[in-house]
Amino acid sequence: MFCNQCEQTAKGFACELAGVCGKNEEVAALQDALIHALQGIAFYAKEWQKHGIVDSQLDVFVLKGIFTTLTNVDFDPARLSAMVREAVRWRDQLKASIRQHGAMVEFKHASTTFEPASDDAGLVEQGRALQLIQSLDANEDIRSMKQILLYGIKGISAYAEHAAKFGETDPVVTQFIYDALVALGTDGLGIEDCVPVALKAGEVNLRAMELLDAGNTGRYGHPVPTAVQLGHRKNKCILITGHDLINLETLLRQTEGKGIDVYTHGEMLPCHAYPELKKYPHFYGHFGTAWQNQRIEFGAFPGPILFTTNCIQKPAPHYADRVFTTNLVGWPGIKHVEENDFSSVVEMALQMDGFTDDSDKGTVTTGFARNAVLGVADKVIDAVKAGAIKHFFLVGGCDGAKSGRDYYTQFVKQTPKDSIVLTLACGKFRFFKEDLGDIGGIPRLLDIGQCNDAYSAIQIAVALSKAFDCGVNDLPLSMVLSWYEQKAVSILLTLLYLGIKNIRLGPSLPAFITPNVLNFLIETYNIQPITTPEADLEAILSE
Secondary structure, three states: OOEOOOOOOHHHOOEOOOOOOOOOHHHHHHHHHHHHHHHHHHHHHHHHHHOOOOOHHHHHHHHHHHHHOOOOOEOOHHHHHHHHHHHHHHHHHHHHHHHHOOOOOOOOOHHHOOOOOOOHHHHHHHHHHHOOOHHHOOOHHHHHHHHHHHHHHHHHHHHHHHHHOOOOOOHHHHHHHHHHHHHHOOOOOOHHHHHHHHHHHHHHHHHHHHHHHHHHHHHHOOOOOEEEEOOEOOEEEEEEEOOOHHHHHHHHHHHOOOOEEEEEEHHHHHHHHOHHHHOOOOEEEEOOOOHHHHHHHHHHOOOOEEEOOOOOOOOOHHHHHHEEEOOOOEOOOOEEOOOOOOHHHHHHHHHOOOEOOOEOOOEEEEOOOHHHHHOOHHHHHHHHHOOOOOEEEEEEEOOOOOOOOHHHHHHHHHOOOOEEEEEEOHHHHHOOOOOOOEEOOEEOEEEEEOHHHHHHHHHHHHHHHHHOOOOHHHOOEEEEEEOOOHHHHHHHHHHHHOOOOOOEEEOOOOOOOOHHHHHHHHHHHOOEEOOOHHHHHHHHHHO
16 A cells, blocks of 8 residues: 555654554545545546536545545445446446447546456555555656645545535536546646646635535524533443534434434534534533544543544544444444434444433633634734734644644743634644733634634635735735645645745655745745744844
């Protein structure tokens, strides 16, 4: 296997024997075969659309297929194999449909004629033989740019798939994904060809996040600042983790009146701030924060656990029997439940003891999305003009187990008292309980929400730039970001598309970025690796 799509890749180069995430060679090969099969769909889908034919079911299947290959989403070989075969069936249907319209189109790319082996062992061998990453291009710099594009569309697909569940879709998104899959299989490209496509990925990701934001806020209202319990109370309980608000709503409805409290974990924390979710009295608190401690925390939780999306490693065996996953998430031996029926999770919660005591561990406040922040924009602007607020820091992104992420805790703790720290995504769990105080009643630490709420952060930055009649790069705003998986890549591409410069990125730079591509990013956008909190703060505040 060869996989370097996440920040924790082995030796800073690539996972070649087994993934640090737990992915084995069999799963890696099947994921590569799936991407290859989806490329075959893309070639014919682009041709299909020339005849004005669009199939929303196909679009959603492709989004799910790409999303499935994200880090820590699906490590179940049987499910991956089935998806590869379904992709080939879709491709062949497209071929037949195009021919019915009088077009006899053939393509040279191997994905358009790929036929999966009759058994799964043979399919795994086919996936290995593809050498998907190495085959992207013989030139390492072009291969690097194509990897950036591939990982970017993986992030886009995650957001677009969630948005589609709300009925929020845009053909611009899926059209670009088809274009990108075809571009990955196109030879003879130069960097000058790849850069516009990568920036287009950033533009499309902004649209995907906007669609998801519209779905979330349209159904549940705009988040409002909300104090969330970190302790627990005596009662039966269920823990839900991931990113999917619809699954959370379903769980809340199906546990209503049953004497079960629902707790969030990780990126589900901001869900407590949505008015239509807050109304459930048994939606109680947040349990578990740091990615690297999740096995300990989950093991300490006295109820069943429901995984709804990615970013979670395979559960430890000693409590895996009470873990459930929804359709898109998978590991061998873990129970799957339909996304509209969590009755088996509820039944297990009723059988287990749950919490047998009360514990007060204080609260944290979330819900500072764009409406909440812009609702007090006049106070923020006045505070800046008066000199009470002199700088804004956006410190957020992914969390992970690899050493070096304590940097973000130390950075936030050392930010000046006349500064505001905006944060989002699971990276905030390194410091989300820090008491930084406030400035004129405005908390110094503002939790904007999930990773996709980078859309809210961008809207806040744009609003501030308009208020001060300057560009975003001219604001006293610094971005210090952490990354782990592919959604972070898509968000970074969005920031670059918007022309935002001087981003500091860590804890290490992506292994798939070559020195020449890195130099391009430095020269064009002044992207910088993090160093030490002290040195970076001194440099930022002296700029």
